[in-house]
Amino acid sequence: MWCHNYFFRNMGLPCSKRKNTQITDQDRTILKLKQKRDMLQKYQKMIKASLVTQNEIKQLIVQGNTEKVRILIKKKIFKEQLINKIDGLLYNIEQMVNDIEYARIEAEVLDSLVAANEILTSINEVFDINTIEDILNKTKQGIQTQNEINKFISRHLIEEDEEAVELELAEIIAQQMPVVPVTEIETDTSEDKIHIKKKKEIKGKSMNAD
Structure with a gap:
């Protein structure tokens, strides 16, 4: 840079200086969006890992704990809805x-940040539920706690979701029920009826003879 500065000074030209990199509002917005994206991806992965398995449900059905199965199905539907919402937010x-113009989409950015915060709040509530469930079998108030969990999830499900819960529960129970073999009931043929009738006639005659 010394030779360049010397040359410019001798030519009567102003000496150029390196521009300081400034963080713009657009940069701050992009950073916030990326932070929300990373957090949403992290929680989405945790939610997927916490989904109940079919083996767990089948085991509870065998034990006859249908109420616990109903709650688990509600939680599964609730979590699947969260996963879908997160997918939509991540796409947005x-x-x-990728294409940010702060002045044009400022309102959209703020809406997405608000929506992301709401989703994160719901996710935190979900994992609070998981913590409660860990304590469920260790306390004398287990039934009451389980009812509170059920009420919380039910507030987040619509009527169609409740119907889906009952339908899925019925299907799981039906799959677990043993298959009863169908046996054909033998019917008397006409020859059998004639044979029985003759026996009755012979028996009747012998009784009259006595």
């Missing part, structure tokens, strides 16, 4: 990060 965030 990626679109904004």
